[in-house]
Amino acid sequence: MKKFINHVDTLLDESLRGFAKANADLVAVSFEPRFVRRKRPSPDKVAVISGGGAGHEPLHTGFVGQGMLDAACPGQIFTSPTPDQMLAAAQSVAGEAGVVFIVKNYAGDVMNFEIAAEMLDCPSETVLVQDDIALPKEHEIGRRGVAGTLIVEKIVGAAAEEGADLRSLKALGDRVAGRIASIGVALSGCNVPALGGPTFDLPPDKIEFGVGIHGEHGREIVEFASATEIVKTMVEAIDEELHPRRGQKALLHVNGLGATTSMELHLVYELAHEFWSQAGIDICRSLVGNYTTALDMAGCSITLALLDDELIRLWDAPVHTPALRWGI
Amino acid sequence: MKKFINHVDTLLDESLRGFAKANADLVAVSFEPRFVRRKRPSPDKVAVISGGGAGHEPLHTGFVGQGMLDAACPGQIFTSPTPDQMLAAAQSVAGEAGVVFIVKNYAGDVMNFEIAAEMLDCPSETVLVQDDIALPKEHEIGRRGVAGTLIVEKIVGAAAEEGADLRSLKALGDRVAGRIASIGVALSGCNVPALGGPTFDLPPDKIEFGVGIHGEHGREIVEFASATEIVKTMVEAIDEELHPRRGQKALLHVNGLGATTSMELHLVYELAHEFWSQAGIDICRSLVGNYTTALDMAGCSITLALLDDELIRLWDAPVHTPALRWGI
Numbered sequence: 001m002k003k004f005i006n007h008v009d010t011l012l013d014e015s016l017r018g019f020a021k022a023n024a025d026l027v028a029v030s031f032e033p034r035f036v037r038r039k040r041p042s043p044d045k046v047a048v049i050s051g052g053g054a055g056h057e058p059l060h061t062g063f064v065g066q067g068m069l070d071a072a073c074p075g076q077i078f079t080s081p082t083p084d085q086m087l088a089a090a091q092s093v094a095g096e097a098g099v100v101f102i103v104k105n106y107a108g109d110v111m112n113f114e115i116a117a118e119m120l121d122c123p124s125e126t127v128l129v130q131d132d133i134a135l136p137k138e139h140e141i142g143r144r145g146v147a148g149t150l151i152v153e154k155i156v157g158a159a160a161e162e163g164a165d166l167r168s169l170k171a172l173g174d175r176v177a178g179r180i181a182s183i184g185v186a187l188s189g190c191n192v193p194a195l196g197g198p199t200f201d202l203p204p205d206k207i208e209f210g211v212g213i214h215g216e217h218g219r220e221i222v223e224f225a226s227a228t229e230i231v232k233t234m235v236e237a238i239d240e241e242l243h244p245r246r247g248q249k250a251l252l253h254v255n256g257l258g259a260t261t262s263m264e265l266h267l268v269y270e271l272a273h274e275f276w277s278q279a280g281i282d283i284c285r286s287l288v289g290n291y292t293t294a295l296d297m298a299g300c301s302i303t304l305a306l307l308d309d310e311l312i313r314l315w316d317a318p319v320h321t322p323a324l325r326w327g328i
Numbered sequence: 329m330k331k332f333i334n335h336v337d338t339l340l341d342e343s344l345r346g347f348a349k350a351n352a353d354l355v356a357v358s359f360e361p362r363f364v365r366r367k368r369p370s371p372d373k374v375a376v377i378s379g380g381g382a383g384h385e386p387l388h389t390g391f392v393g394q395g396m397l398d399a400a401c402p403g404q405i406f407t408s409p410t411p412d413q414m415l416a417a418a419q420s421v422a423g424e425a426g427v428v429f430i431v432k433n434y435a436g437d438v439m440n441f442e443i444a445a446e447m448l449d450c451p452s453e454t455v456l457v458q459d460d461i462a463l464p465k466e467h468e469i470g471r472r473g474v475a476g477t478l479i480v481e482k483i484v485g486a487a488a489e490e491g492a493d494l495r496s497l498k499a500l501g502d503r504v505a506g507r508i509a510s511i512g513v514a515l516s517g518c519n520v521p522a523l524g525g526p527t528f529d530l531p532p533d534k535i536e537f538g539v540g541i542h543g544e545h546g547r548e549i550v551e552f553a554s555a556t557e558i559v560k561t562m563v564e565a566i567d568e569e570l571h572p573r574r575g576q577k578a579l580l581h582v583n584g585l586g587a588t589t590s591m592e593l594h595l596v597y598e599l600a601h602e603f604w605s606q607a608g609i610d611i612c613r614s615l616v617g618n619y620t621t622a623l624d625m626a627g628c629s630i631t632l633a634l635l636d637d638e639l640i641r642l643w644d645a646p647v648h649t650p651a652l653r654w655g656i
Contacts, residue, residue, distance in 0.1 A: 002515040002516070002532065002535065002552050002626070003515070003589075003592055004515075004555040004558065004559075004588065004592040004593075004595055004596050004628065005554070005555050005592065005595065006554045006555050006556055006595075011591060011595060012591070014555075014595045014598050014599070015591040015592070015594040015595045015598065016594070017598045018593075018594035018595055018596070018597035018598030018599075018601065018616070019594045019597075019616075021597070021598065021601050021611075021614070022594065022597055022601075022614040022615075022616045023614075054591060055589070055591065057589070057590035057591055057594075058590060062590075077591075187330040187331070187332075188330070204330065207330065224330050226333070226334045227331075227332040227333050227334050227342075228334055230332065231332075258587065258589060259586065259587035259624050259626075260332065260624070261331075261383070261385070261586060261621065261623050261624055262385035262386060262390075262618075262621065263339060263340070263343040263382060263383065263385055263405075263623075264331055264332040264333065264343070265332075265346075266343040266344070266346035266347045266350065266385075267332055267333065267334075267339060267342045267343045267346055268332050268346070269346035269347075269349070269350055270342050270343065270345045270346030270349065271342070271346075273346065273349050273350075283349075286349070286350040286351075287350075288346070288347075288350045290590075290618070293589065293590065295589050295591075296587050296588070296589055296626065298330070298587075298624065300332065325653050325654055326653055
């Protein structure tokens, strides 16, 4: 496995050092314990904090900044961050107004954010993101959080910036998280440095439908097919979940998992847009690119988020982070 | 080769349709002939136009918008656009103030932009970008234009937005282009849809030093090595070209070629930053990410651009395009 790397054990910190320097106008990075925070914290507002294993960049560190996250805690690659990271991050940015933790639904993340919340001496709430519809709703550990997470972070972050209180932010976060569905498809596994190779192998004529962002098994391994056929299956799965009605406004997010070209992502966007437009859905907001990656996996996910006027206003609100910038 | 694709012949247009919809607030796309232009042209200023083969996205179409390009002409993948595309693009955005064409130095691009310039009934100038130092300066067809191109587009675009005239923009573009050097390294070839496979194969222990953005052969195939060693060789090659002095202000751009993770790109940035900082170079501006890709090639390039106060001001000027946004 060829990668730009010195040593598996130093990759994360060396990379974070580069990230800190490349974005020195926006963020500051702590290394012991590891977290990224806004360069200029705003302790009067509720702090919005997320985190999770590294390897999904720009999620979450790339979303720290005005209008979105106050801090983010990166674990090692595909490994939950620890409670001391979350606690230190919270202490560095939060005041009496408290903290909203936005947590992707993975056992380690959930447990560690819970421990951190208990140790924290200011009020906190947790918004759990479970947008990956690959698993059934009644799955024993629940559904995974994937590319829809950034939408929750953007919208809750915007409301926090406007001064919303902890209770409203928790309610808003839960409401948004309940209106988002995502499904991913892998054309290949991803190469994890600590493994020295791919997480899984797919035959040349197969794809993994419903793959997770760590290469977890999805719904099923299916035949490779045309983009139109693949996208149709993805859109239909989301449709069955959200049942959007004619005239429903929505955000369509096509996310690259790492090694898929911009041309392909825009093709997937075009096809998904076409399907939903024909069903009378008003795709009024868009995001296409690599935002929630699975290292160098070839593949993509489609996310649909049902919007209303309030959510559109919050999505459009100014944001100034390393990976998302507008209105400022 | 698994790709999200319907047919090789329709990929570009289907993808452009998605690009047009996802960025409908910023750009308009013409299909016969193919070009992307600002949604709201500003015919009173000099128009800045670029173009080249597709497969390098977001270059150039992603850089159309306020403060950067007025239009861009995508050819088929790795294929020059035709003079009628450039002519139609120019006619749709340019007025009496004229056109600056920013052209990467490839024979087909150069020839076709030249033909378009001759057919145009307004004044025009061409800025040739040859930032790839893989080939010697005295190479018979000259050096290739690669990731440094977007820096020329950003700076000339900003000056055009401020109302600079054609002659000044040509002089500015030539000056910037003369202060930029890039070098790329490939860990793998890229998969070209029309070929149905990779442009070249590299053994597991080799990398291509000085690779071009279409997978052209570079300086030499060398042993795979640690990130520190690879980056050191890249930085030294650029140093030998530009001879930056202590105290020199510079923009450091680390560009992903398609399939390289954000963690690795930031690691490369960190190492290059460290080398130059120790040499007393003031890395005062940064850009890290996939901006000039070679489809799904694993690899990256490092670009150094020597700045002065005027160039810093123009780099910092507001820009609002699909792929670069700040200050607006």
